Amino acid sequence: MKTTKIYDSGHQWYVFARDPEKVEGIIDTNQYMVKAGSRAILLDPGGIEVFAAMLTAVLHHARVDEITDLFASHQDPDIISSLGLWEQALPDATLHTPWLWESFLRHFGSKNIKIKPIADEGGTIELGEVKLQFIPAHYLHASGNFHVYDPQARILMSGDVGAALEAPDAPMFVDDFEEHIDKMKMFHQRWMPSNRAKQDWIQRVRQLNIDIMAPQHGRLFKGEDVQRFLDWFEALPVGNAIA
Amino acid sequence: MPTAVQTNSPENILIAAATITSELSKVRKIAREMSLGVMNAKAISSRAGEAARGFQPITDFIDEMAHEVMQLVTKISHQALRLSRFAVRRNHIRKTLGIYQQVIQKAGDAPYSHSLDPVIAKLENDHVEYRNQLISNIRTLKSLLDDINYSTRGAQVISTTSRVEASQAGEYRKSLEVVADNLEQASEKIRLQVKNSQNRLQDVISSVMHED
Ligand SMILES: [Fe+2]
Ligand SMILES: [Fe+2]
Numbered sequence: 001m002k003t004t005k006i007y008d009s010g011h012q013w014y015v016f017a018r019d020p021e022k023v024e025g026i027i028d029t030n031q032y033m034v035k036a037g038s039r040a041i042l043l044d045p046g047g048i049e050v051f052a053a054m055l056t057a058v059l060h061h062a063r064v065d066e067i068t069d070l071f072a073s074h075q076d077p078d079i080i081s082s083l084g085l086w087e088q089a090l091p092d093a094t095l096h097t098p099w100l101w102e103s104f105l106r107h108f109g110s111k112n113i114k115i116k117p118i119a120d121e122g123g124t125i126e127l128g129e130v131k132l133q134f135i136p137a138h139y140l141h142a143s144g145n146f147h148v149y150d151p152q153a154r155i156l157m158s159g160d161v162g163a164a165l166e167a168p169d170a171p172m173f174v175d176d177f178e179e180h181i182d183k184m185k186m187f188h189q190r191w192m193p194s195n196r197a198k199q200d201w202i203q204r205v206r207q208l209n210i211d212i213m214a215p216q217h218g219r220l221f222k223g224e225d226v227q228r229f230l231d232w233f234e235a236l237p238v239g240n241a242i243a
Numbered sequence: 244m245p246t247a248v249q250t251n252s253p254e255n256i257l258i259a260a261a262t263i264t265s266e267l268s269k270v271r272k273i274a275r276e277m278s279l280g281v282m283n284a285k286a287i288s289s290r291a292g293e294a295a296r297g298f299q300p301i302t303d304f305i306d307e308m309a310h311e312v313m314q315l316v317t318k319i320s321h322q323a324l325r326l327s328r329f330a331v332r333r334n335h336i337r338k339t340l341g342i343y344q345q346v347i348q349k350a351g352d353a354p355y356s357h358s359l360d361p362v363i364a365k366l367e368n369d370h371v372e373y374r375n376q377l378i379s380n381i382r383t384l385k386s387l388l389d390d391i392n393y394s395t396r397g398a399q400v401i402s403t404t405s406r407v408e409a410s411q412a413g414e415y416r417k418s419l420e421v422v423a424d425n426l427e428q429a430s431e432k433i434r435l436q437v438k439n440s441q442n443r444l445q446d447v448i449s450s451v452m453h454e455d
Contacts, residue, residue, distance in 0.1 A: 052342050056350040063358035088339050089362045109335055 001053040003060065004172050006212055006220065007153040011036035011130045015214065016057045018168060023049050028168055029078050030216050032157055034150065035062055036130040041069040042086075043148055043157050044079045044216050051082040055089070064089045069125060070113075071134075073159035074142030075101040077108075079216070084109025096125060096134065100144030118146055135204065137161060139197035147205075154211040161201070162229055163187050164218030174219045177228045183218065185236070192238040202234050256330040256377075259447050260323040263384070263440045267323075270391070270436050271316040273429050278309035280429075284422040291415040297408040298419065304401055305426055311394040312433065319387045326380045333373040340366040378451055385444050391437050398430035 002020075007013035017030040031054050032043035040062045046054050058067070067090055072080040075097075083095070087110045097105060099117030122134045134146040140161050148157040164183035174180045192198060213221040213229060221229050281302050288298035343363050350356040402423040409419035 052345050052349070055346050056353065059346075059350045059353040059355045059359065061355070063355045064362060065358055084335065085339055085342060088343070088366060089359065 001050070001057040002172075003057050006172075006214065007150075007155060009153070011127075011153070012061075013150070013153055013155055013214075014061060015172065015220070016054055017172070018170070019050055019053045020168070021053060022168065026050075027078055027165070027217060030214065030218075030220075032148075032214060033058060033062065033067075034127065034130065034132065034148075035066070036128040038066050039069075039127050040067045041071055041125070041127055041132070042067060043071045044073050044159065045070055045082055045086060047078045047081045048085065051085045054082070055086075068093055069127070070095045071125075071146075071148060072097040072101070072105065073137070073147065073157075073216070074098060074145045075104050076142065076160075079159075080105060081108050083113065087111070087113045096123075098138075098142075098144030098146060101142075120144075122146060135208075137201050139192075139194040140201055141191045141193060149208055149210075151209070154209050155214055156205065156208060156210045156212070156226075157214045157216075159216050160191060161188075161233070162213055162215035162218075162221060163191075164215070166218050170219060172220055174221050174225050177221075177225050177232075180219065181232065187217075188233065188236055189238050189240040195238055198233065198236075198238055202230055206230060255450070256447055257327050259443045260327040260330070262443060264320050264323045266436050266440050267316045267319055270433050271313055273432050273436075274309045274312040274316070277305060277426070277429050278313075280422065280425050281306045281309065284419070287415055287418050287422075288412075291412050291419070295408065295412045295415055295419060297411070298405065301401055301405045301408065301422075304397065305422075308394055308398065312391055315387060315391050315394065319384065319391075322380070322384045322387060326377075326384060329373075329377055329380055333370075333377050336366065336369050336373050340370050374451065374454075378448065381444055381448050381451070385441060385448075388437050388441050388444070391433065395430045395433055398426055402427040402430075 001016050002018040004015045005012060006015055012035045014033045014035070015030050016033070018028065022028060026047070026049055029044070029046050029050065031046045031050070034041050034043065042058070070086065070090070070093055072095060083105060086093070091112065094114045094116050095105070096116050096118055099119060102115050102117045105115070118134050120136065120138065122136045124134065125132050130150070130152060133149040133151065135149050135156070137145045137147045137159060139145065140159070145159060147159055147161070162184070164180060165187055166183045210226045211222060213226045284298065284302045288295035288302065343359065343366055347356060347359060347363060405423040405426070406420060409416050409423060412419050
Protein backbone atom coordinates (compact mmCIF):
# COMPACT_ATOMS: atom_id res chain seq x y z
CA MET A 1 0.00 0.00 0.00
CA LYS A 2 1.38 3.36 -1.01
CA THR A 3 1.41 6.02 1.69
CA THR A 4 1.40 9.73 0.91
CA LYS A 5 1.53 12.45 3.52
CA ILE A 6 -0.69 15.23 2.19
CA TYR A 7 -0.44 17.61 5.13
CA ASP A 8 2.09 18.03 7.91
CA SER A 9 1.88 21.12 9.99
CA GLY A 10 1.11 20.51 13.63
CA HIS A 11 -0.97 17.53 12.67
CA GLN A 12 -0.79 15.15 9.74
CA TRP A 13 -2.99 13.77 6.97
CA TYR A 14 -2.00 10.51 5.31
CA VAL A 15 -3.56 8.79 2.34
CA PHE A 16 -3.07 5.05 1.90
CA ALA A 17 -3.84 3.78 -1.59
CA ARG A 18 -2.76 1.96 -4.76
CA ASP A 19 -2.29 -1.38 -3.01
CA PRO A 20 -0.10 -3.43 -5.40
CA GLU A 21 -1.36 -6.67 -3.82
CA LYS A 22 -4.98 -5.73 -4.27
CA VAL A 23 -7.17 -8.63 -5.38
CA GLU A 24 -8.20 -8.45 -9.04
CA GLY A 25 -11.67 -7.04 -9.63
CA ILE A 26 -11.84 -4.93 -6.48
CA ILE A 27 -12.18 -1.17 -6.86
CA ASP A 28 -9.11 0.70 -5.62
CA THR A 29 -9.76 2.89 -2.60
CA ASN A 30 -8.09 5.75 -0.78
CA GLN A 31 -8.01 5.38 2.98
CA TYR A 32 -7.15 8.40 5.13
CA MET A 33 -5.64 8.91 8.55
CA VAL A 34 -5.57 12.19 10.43
CA LYS A 35 -3.05 12.14 13.25
CA ALA A 36 -2.99 14.82 15.92
CA GLY A 37 -0.46 14.22 18.66
CA SER A 38 -1.15 10.88 20.22
CA ARG A 39 -4.59 10.49 18.67
CA ALA A 40 -5.60 9.38 15.22
CA ILE A 41 -8.76 8.86 13.21
CA LEU A 42 -9.12 6.63 10.17
CA LEU A 43 -11.47 7.99 7.51
CA ASP A 44 -13.23 5.38 5.38
CA PRO A 45 -10.85 2.63 6.55
CA GLY A 46 -11.76 0.35 3.64
CA GLY A 47 -12.93 -3.14 2.84
CA ILE A 48 -11.97 -6.50 4.31
CA GLU A 49 -9.66 -7.18 1.40
CA VAL A 50 -7.42 -4.17 2.01
CA PHE A 51 -7.39 -4.48 5.79
CA ALA A 52 -4.04 -6.28 6.14
CA ALA A 53 -2.23 -3.92 3.79
CA MET A 54 -3.91 -0.91 5.37
CA LEU A 55 -3.03 -1.84 8.96
CA THR A 56 0.52 -2.65 7.90
CA ALA A 57 0.81 0.81 6.36
CA VAL A 58 -0.73 2.51 9.40
CA LEU A 59 1.82 0.88 11.73
CA HIS A 60 4.52 2.93 10.06
CA HIS A 61 2.89 6.11 11.36
CA ALA A 62 0.85 5.33 14.45
CA ARG A 63 0.50 2.87 17.29
CA VAL A 64 -2.78 0.96 17.15
CA ASP A 65 -3.73 2.27 20.58
CA GLU A 66 -3.41 5.83 19.23
CA ILE A 67 -6.26 5.18 16.80
CA THR A 68 -9.14 6.34 18.95
CA ASP A 69 -11.70 7.01 16.23
CA LEU A 70 -13.00 5.70 12.96
CA PHE A 71 -15.20 7.44 10.44
CA ALA A 72 -17.37 5.81 7.80
CA SER A 73 -18.86 8.28 5.32
CA HIS A 74 -21.57 5.77 4.43
CA GLN A 75 -22.37 2.07 4.55
CA ASP A 76 -20.69 0.71 1.43
CA PRO A 77 -18.47 -2.39 1.72
CA ASP A 78 -15.48 -0.59 0.15
CA ILE A 79 -15.80 1.99 2.94
CA ILE A 80 -16.09 -0.09 6.06
CA SER A 81 -16.55 -3.86 5.59
CA SER A 82 -13.25 -4.18 7.51
CA LEU A 83 -15.03 -3.04 10.70
CA GLY A 84 -15.11 -6.49 12.32
CA LEU A 85 -11.36 -6.80 11.79
CA TRP A 86 -10.49 -3.33 13.10
CA GLU A 87 -12.61 -3.98 16.15
CA GLN A 88 -10.12 -6.61 17.37
CA ALA A 89 -7.26 -4.11 17.39
CA LEU A 90 -9.31 -1.12 18.51
CA PRO A 91 -11.64 -2.37 21.23
CA ASP A 92 -12.01 1.13 22.68
CA ALA A 93 -12.37 3.11 19.48
CA THR A 94 -15.48 5.07 18.50
CA LEU A 95 -16.96 4.84 15.02
CA HIS A 96 -18.57 8.02 13.68
CA THR A 97 -21.08 7.31 10.96
CA PRO A 98 -24.45 8.60 9.69
CA TRP A 99 -27.17 7.60 12.18
CA LEU A 100 -29.00 6.03 9.27
CA TRP A 101 -26.47 3.22 8.98
CA GLU A 102 -25.72 2.44 12.61
CA SER A 103 -27.61 -0.85 12.78
CA PHE A 104 -26.60 -1.83 9.26
CA LEU A 105 -22.87 -1.55 9.90
CA ARG A 106 -23.06 -4.16 12.65
CA HIS A 107 -23.57 -6.68 9.87
CA PHE A 108 -19.88 -6.26 9.07
CA GLY A 109 -18.89 -8.74 11.81
CA SER A 110 -18.78 -6.16 14.57
CA LYS A 111 -20.27 -6.79 17.96
CA ASN A 112 -18.72 -4.39 20.42
CA ILE A 113 -17.53 -1.28 18.66
CA LYS A 114 -18.89 1.98 20.08
CA ILE A 115 -20.85 3.81 17.41
CA LYS A 116 -21.47 7.52 17.65
CA PRO A 117 -24.21 8.31 15.14
CA ILE A 118 -23.89 11.62 13.29
CA ALA A 119 -27.17 13.57 13.04
CA ASP A 120 -28.37 14.63 9.59
CA GLU A 121 -27.16 18.22 10.15
CA GLY A 122 -23.58 17.05 10.70
CA GLY A 123 -21.26 17.56 13.64
CA THR A 124 -17.68 17.86 14.76
CA ILE A 125 -15.00 15.81 16.41
CA GLU A 126 -12.11 17.11 18.43
CA LEU A 127 -8.89 15.23 18.07
CA GLY A 128 -6.70 16.95 20.61
CA GLU A 129 -6.16 20.45 19.21
CA VAL A 130 -7.65 19.58 15.86
CA LYS A 131 -11.30 20.07 15.13
CA LEU A 132 -12.81 18.19 12.20
CA GLN A 133 -16.25 18.87 10.77
CA PHE A 134 -18.70 16.31 9.43
CA ILE A 135 -20.21 17.97 6.36
CA PRO A 136 -23.59 16.64 5.16
CA ALA A 137 -23.42 15.03 1.72
CA HIS A 138 -26.66 13.08 1.79
CA TYR A 139 -27.63 11.24 -1.38
CA LEU A 140 -24.09 11.61 -2.70
CA HIS A 141 -24.39 8.79 -3.26
CA ALA A 142 -25.76 7.16 -0.08
CA SER A 143 -28.94 8.50 1.49
CA GLY A 144 -27.03 9.10 4.74
CA ASN A 145 -23.58 10.45 3.88
CA PHE A 146 -20.94 12.81 5.32
CA HIS A 147 -17.64 14.29 4.26
CA VAL A 148 -14.89 15.43 6.61
CA TYR A 149 -13.54 18.97 6.54
CA ASP A 150 -10.41 20.10 8.31
CA PRO A 151 -10.48 23.95 8.38
CA GLN A 152 -6.90 24.15 9.60
CA ALA A 153 -5.41 21.91 6.90
CA ARG A 154 -8.07 23.10 4.42
CA ILE A 155 -8.69 19.55 3.33
CA LEU A 156 -12.09 18.12 2.41
CA MET A 157 -12.31 14.35 2.43
CA SER A 158 -15.14 13.99 -0.06
CA GLY A 159 -15.99 10.27 -0.05
CA ASP A 160 -17.33 9.12 -3.39
CA VAL A 161 -17.66 12.70 -4.69
CA GLY A 162 -14.71 13.38 -6.97
CA ALA A 163 -14.08 9.67 -7.39
CA ALA A 164 -12.46 8.39 -10.55
CA LEU A 165 -12.02 4.92 -11.96
CA GLU A 166 -8.49 4.54 -13.13
CA ALA A 167 -5.31 2.48 -13.41
CA PRO A 168 -3.98 0.92 -10.17
CA ASP A 169 -0.73 2.88 -10.42
CA ALA A 170 -2.30 6.26 -11.16
CA PRO A 171 -0.59 9.28 -9.55
CA MET A 172 -2.05 10.65 -6.31
CA PHE A 173 -3.00 14.10 -7.67
CA VAL A 174 -4.87 15.27 -10.73
CA ASP A 175 -2.39 16.91 -13.07
CA ASP A 176 -4.62 17.67 -16.03
CA PHE A 177 -8.21 18.35 -15.09
CA GLU A 178 -9.62 18.20 -18.63
CA GLU A 179 -8.04 14.82 -19.15
CA HIS A 180 -9.32 13.62 -15.81
CA ILE A 181 -12.98 14.29 -16.66
CA ASP A 182 -13.28 11.09 -18.69
CA LYS A 183 -12.43 9.00 -15.65
CA MET A 184 -15.02 10.68 -13.44
CA LYS A 185 -17.94 11.35 -15.72
CA MET A 186 -19.68 7.97 -15.77
CA PHE A 187 -19.06 7.46 -12.06
CA HIS A 188 -20.79 10.68 -11.09
CA GLN A 189 -23.62 10.42 -13.58
CA ARG A 190 -24.49 6.87 -12.60
CA TRP A 191 -23.63 6.65 -8.87
CA MET A 192 -24.97 10.04 -7.85
CA PRO A 193 -28.76 9.94 -7.81
CA SER A 194 -29.95 13.49 -7.20
CA ASN A 195 -29.35 16.81 -8.90
CA ARG A 196 -30.99 18.60 -5.98
CA ALA A 197 -28.68 16.92 -3.48
CA LYS A 198 -25.74 17.78 -5.70
CA GLN A 199 -26.65 21.49 -5.83
CA ASP A 200 -27.18 21.57 -2.08
CA TRP A 201 -23.74 20.08 -1.51
CA ILE A 202 -22.04 22.40 -4.00
CA GLN A 203 -23.54 25.42 -2.32
CA ARG A 204 -22.34 24.24 1.09
CA VAL A 205 -18.86 23.28 -0.09
CA ARG A 206 -18.31 26.53 -1.95
CA GLN A 207 -18.31 28.26 1.40
CA LEU A 208 -15.33 26.24 2.63
CA ASN A 209 -11.70 27.10 2.03
CA ILE A 210 -10.33 24.03 0.35
CA ASP A 211 -6.74 23.43 -0.69
CA ILE A 212 -7.14 19.71 -1.22
CA MET A 213 -10.26 17.76 -2.06
CA ALA A 214 -9.61 14.12 -1.24
CA PRO A 215 -12.01 11.52 -2.67
CA GLN A 216 -12.20 7.85 -1.74
CA HIS A 217 -11.29 6.61 -5.25
CA GLY A 218 -8.76 7.92 -7.72
CA ARG A 219 -6.74 11.12 -7.61
CA LEU A 220 -6.93 14.03 -5.22
CA PHE A 221 -7.64 17.59 -6.38
CA LYS A 222 -5.49 20.45 -5.29
CA GLY A 223 -5.45 24.22 -5.71
CA GLU A 224 -7.50 25.43 -8.65
CA ASP A 225 -8.56 21.91 -9.59
CA VAL A 226 -10.88 21.97 -6.58
CA GLN A 227 -12.86 24.88 -8.07
CA ARG A 228 -12.66 23.29 -11.51
CA PHE A 229 -14.21 20.17 -10.05
CA LEU A 230 -17.02 22.10 -8.35
CA ASP A 231 -17.84 23.93 -11.60
CA TRP A 232 -17.76 20.73 -13.62
CA PHE A 233 -19.89 18.82 -11.12
CA GLU A 234 -22.38 21.66 -10.87
CA ALA A 235 -23.00 21.52 -14.60
CA LEU A 236 -23.20 17.72 -14.77
CA PRO A 237 -26.67 16.15 -14.80
CA VAL A 238 -26.65 13.07 -12.55
CA GLY A 239 -28.94 10.12 -11.88
CA ASN A 240 -28.79 9.05 -15.51
CA ALA A 241 -29.98 5.44 -15.17
CA ILE A 242 -33.52 6.72 -15.50
CA ALA A 243 -34.08 8.04 -18.99
CA MET B 244 -0.40 -20.53 12.66
CA PRO B 245 -3.85 -21.11 11.22
CA THR B 246 -3.55 -20.92 7.48
CA ALA B 247 -6.21 -22.23 5.14
CA VAL B 248 -8.95 -23.98 7.07
CA GLN B 249 -9.39 -27.57 5.94
CA THR B 250 -11.21 -30.56 7.40
CA ASN B 251 -11.91 -28.64 10.56
CA SER B 252 -13.38 -25.80 8.59
CA PRO B 253 -16.42 -24.23 10.18
CA GLU B 254 -18.20 -25.04 6.93
CA ASN B 255 -17.84 -28.71 7.85
CA ILE B 256 -19.12 -28.07 11.32
CA LEU B 257 -22.03 -26.13 9.88
CA ILE B 258 -22.78 -28.92 7.44
CA ALA B 259 -22.54 -31.51 10.24
CA ALA B 260 -24.88 -29.49 12.45
CA ALA B 261 -27.39 -28.97 9.65
CA THR B 262 -27.26 -32.64 8.65
CA ILE B 263 -27.78 -33.75 12.22
CA THR B 264 -30.77 -31.45 12.54
CA SER B 265 -32.29 -32.89 9.39
CA GLU B 266 -31.50 -36.49 10.41
CA LEU B 267 -33.14 -35.85 13.72
CA SER B 268 -36.25 -34.46 12.14
CA LYS B 269 -36.66 -38.00 10.76
CA VAL B 270 -36.25 -39.31 14.30
CA ARG B 271 -38.93 -36.92 15.49
CA LYS B 272 -41.24 -38.18 12.77
CA ILE B 273 -40.63 -41.80 13.79
CA ALA B 274 -41.28 -40.97 17.42
CA ARG B 275 -44.50 -39.17 16.52
CA GLU B 276 -45.67 -42.20 14.55
CA MET B 277 -44.81 -44.36 17.54
CA SER B 278 -46.89 -42.22 19.77
CA LEU B 279 -49.83 -42.43 17.34
CA GLY B 280 -49.34 -46.20 17.11
CA VAL B 281 -49.65 -46.39 20.87
CA MET B 282 -53.11 -44.83 20.74
CA ASN B 283 -54.12 -47.50 18.31
CA ALA B 284 -52.62 -50.27 20.49
CA LYS B 285 -54.44 -48.90 23.53
CA ALA B 286 -57.74 -49.05 21.65
CA ILE B 287 -57.10 -52.64 20.62
CA SER B 288 -56.04 -53.81 24.06
CA SER B 289 -59.06 -52.23 25.70
CA ARG B 290 -61.30 -54.04 23.23
CA ALA B 291 -59.39 -57.25 23.96
CA GLY B 292 -60.16 -56.66 27.63
CA GLU B 293 -58.87 -59.29 30.04
CA ALA B 294 -57.03 -61.13 27.24
CA ALA B 295 -54.66 -58.18 26.74
CA ARG B 296 -54.36 -56.97 30.31
CA GLY B 297 -50.57 -57.26 30.23
CA PHE B 298 -50.51 -54.80 27.39
CA GLN B 299 -51.28 -51.69 29.42
CA PRO B 300 -47.74 -51.15 30.83
CA ILE B 301 -46.28 -51.83 27.40
CA THR B 302 -48.25 -49.09 25.69
CA ASP B 303 -47.40 -46.73 28.54
CA PHE B 304 -43.74 -47.50 28.08
CA ILE B 305 -43.84 -46.88 24.33
CA ASP B 306 -45.72 -43.64 24.84
CA GLU B 307 -43.20 -42.41 27.39
CA MET B 308 -40.30 -43.39 25.19
CA ALA B 309 -41.75 -41.57 22.17
CA HIS B 310 -42.23 -38.42 24.20
CA GLU B 311 -38.75 -38.57 25.66
CA VAL B 312 -37.27 -38.97 22.20
CA MET B 313 -39.27 -36.02 20.83
CA GLN B 314 -38.14 -33.83 23.70
CA LEU B 315 -34.52 -34.81 23.17
CA VAL B 316 -34.78 -34.08 19.48
CA THR B 317 -35.96 -30.57 20.28
CA LYS B 318 -33.07 -30.08 22.70
CA ILE B 319 -30.59 -31.42 20.18
CA SER B 320 -31.85 -29.11 17.44
CA HIS B 321 -31.32 -26.13 19.73
CA GLN B 322 -27.87 -27.36 20.65
CA ALA B 323 -26.99 -27.93 16.98
CA LEU B 324 -28.04 -24.35 16.21
CA ARG B 325 -25.92 -23.08 19.09
CA LEU B 326 -23.01 -25.10 17.74
CA SER B 327 -23.42 -23.57 14.27
CA ARG B 328 -23.46 -20.05 15.68
CA PHE B 329 -20.41 -20.82 17.73
CA ALA B 330 -18.58 -22.28 14.76
CA VAL B 331 -19.23 -19.07 12.81
CA ARG B 332 -17.91 -16.87 15.63
CA ARG B 333 -14.89 -19.04 16.08
CA ASN B 334 -14.20 -18.94 12.37
CA HIS B 335 -14.20 -15.16 12.54
CA ILE B 336 -11.60 -15.22 15.34
CA ARG B 337 -9.55 -17.79 13.49
CA LYS B 338 -9.49 -15.86 10.24
CA THR B 339 -8.85 -12.60 12.08
CA LEU B 340 -5.88 -14.10 13.90
CA GLY B 341 -4.51 -15.34 10.57
CA ILE B 342 -4.82 -11.85 9.08
CA TYR B 343 -3.15 -10.17 12.07
CA GLN B 344 -0.29 -12.67 11.92
CA GLN B 345 0.11 -11.77 8.27
CA VAL B 346 0.24 -8.07 9.24
CA ILE B 347 2.95 -8.73 11.84
CA GLN B 348 5.01 -10.53 9.24
CA LYS B 349 4.62 -7.76 6.69
CA ALA B 350 5.05 -4.92 9.16
CA GLY B 351 8.17 -6.43 10.71
CA ASP B 352 10.22 -3.25 10.40
CA ALA B 353 7.42 -0.76 10.95
CA PRO B 354 8.24 1.44 13.95
CA TYR B 355 4.91 0.74 15.66
CA SER B 356 4.46 -2.93 14.80
CA HIS B 357 4.91 -3.91 18.44
CA SER B 358 1.80 -2.02 19.40
CA LEU B 359 0.00 -5.01 17.92
CA ASP B 360 1.56 -7.51 20.34
CA PRO B 361 -1.19 -7.35 22.96
CA VAL B 362 -3.81 -7.58 20.21
CA ILE B 363 -2.24 -10.75 18.83
CA ALA B 364 -1.84 -12.23 22.32
CA LYS B 365 -5.52 -11.65 23.01
CA LEU B 366 -6.57 -13.15 19.69
CA GLU B 367 -4.41 -16.23 20.35
CA ASN B 368 -6.01 -16.55 23.72
CA ASP B 369 -9.52 -16.15 22.30
CA HIS B 370 -8.71 -18.68 19.64
CA VAL B 371 -7.78 -21.35 22.19
CA GLU B 372 -10.76 -20.41 24.33
CA TYR B 373 -13.17 -20.68 21.40
CA ARG B 374 -11.68 -23.98 20.34
CA ASN B 375 -12.20 -25.43 23.82
CA GLN B 376 -15.73 -24.13 23.94
CA LEU B 377 -16.42 -25.52 20.51
CA ILE B 378 -15.25 -28.96 21.62
CA SER B 379 -17.35 -28.77 24.74
CA ASN B 380 -20.39 -27.76 22.64
CA ILE B 381 -19.84 -30.75 20.40
CA ARG B 382 -19.55 -33.04 23.42
CA THR B 383 -22.84 -31.75 24.82
CA LEU B 384 -24.47 -32.54 21.51
CA LYS B 385 -22.94 -36.00 21.51
CA SER B 386 -24.16 -36.77 24.99
CA LEU B 387 -27.70 -35.67 24.06
CA LEU B 388 -27.54 -38.17 21.23
CA ASP B 389 -26.44 -40.80 23.76
CA ASP B 390 -29.54 -39.93 25.76
CA ILE B 391 -31.72 -40.89 22.80
CA ASN B 392 -30.05 -44.28 22.72
CA TYR B 393 -30.56 -44.53 26.45
CA SER B 394 -34.27 -43.76 26.05
CA THR B 395 -34.75 -46.41 23.40
CA ARG B 396 -32.57 -49.06 25.04
CA GLY B 397 -35.56 -51.00 26.45
CA ALA B 398 -37.42 -51.22 23.14
CA GLN B 399 -35.95 -54.62 22.23
CA VAL B 400 -36.98 -56.20 25.55
CA ILE B 401 -40.39 -54.59 25.43
CA SER B 402 -41.13 -55.82 21.93
CA THR B 403 -40.23 -59.39 23.01
CA THR B 404 -42.52 -59.05 26.02
CA SER B 405 -45.32 -57.70 23.89
CA ARG B 406 -45.04 -60.70 21.55
CA VAL B 407 -45.53 -62.97 24.54
CA GLU B 408 -48.52 -60.91 25.64
CA ALA B 409 -49.92 -60.89 22.10
CA SER B 410 -49.76 -64.69 21.91
CA GLN B 411 -52.28 -64.80 24.77
CA ALA B 412 -54.67 -62.27 23.27
CA GLY B 413 -56.66 -64.72 21.17
CA GLU B 414 -58.30 -63.05 18.18
CA TYR B 415 -56.35 -59.83 18.89
CA ARG B 416 -53.04 -61.59 18.56
CA LYS B 417 -52.28 -60.38 15.03
CA SER B 418 -52.98 -56.73 15.71
CA LEU B 419 -50.94 -56.72 18.90
CA GLU B 420 -48.05 -58.42 17.15
CA VAL B 421 -48.04 -55.51 14.73
CA VAL B 422 -47.45 -53.20 17.69
CA ALA B 423 -44.39 -55.23 18.65
CA ASP B 424 -43.08 -55.21 15.08
CA ASN B 425 -43.58 -51.47 14.69
CA LEU B 426 -41.80 -50.75 17.95
CA GLU B 427 -38.89 -52.90 16.92
CA GLN B 428 -38.58 -51.28 13.50
CA ALA B 429 -38.97 -47.76 14.80
CA SER B 430 -36.34 -48.13 17.49
CA GLU B 431 -33.95 -49.69 14.98
CA LYS B 432 -34.44 -46.76 12.60
CA ILE B 433 -33.85 -44.30 15.42
CA ARG B 434 -30.73 -46.16 16.49
CA LEU B 435 -29.34 -45.97 12.94
CA GLN B 436 -30.04 -42.26 12.58
CA VAL B 437 -28.44 -41.53 15.92
CA LYS B 438 -25.42 -43.62 14.98
CA ASN B 439 -25.02 -41.60 11.77
CA SER B 440 -25.16 -38.36 13.67
CA GLN B 441 -22.70 -39.60 16.25
CA ASN B 442 -20.23 -40.64 13.57
CA ARG B 443 -20.54 -37.25 11.97
CA LEU B 444 -19.81 -35.55 15.26
CA GLN B 445 -16.89 -37.85 15.95
CA ASP B 446 -15.33 -36.74 12.66
CA VAL B 447 -15.80 -33.10 13.60
CA ILE B 448 -14.25 -33.66 17.04
CA SER B 449 -11.19 -35.42 15.69
CA SER B 450 -10.59 -32.77 13.06
CA VAL B 451 -10.90 -29.98 15.62
CA MET B 452 -8.53 -31.86 17.93
CA HIS B 453 -5.93 -32.30 15.18
CA GLU B 454 -6.03 -28.80 13.74
CA ASP B 455 -3.06 -26.42 13.45
FE1 LIG C 1 -19.99 4.31 -1.98
FE1 LIG D 1 -16.64 4.15 -2.75
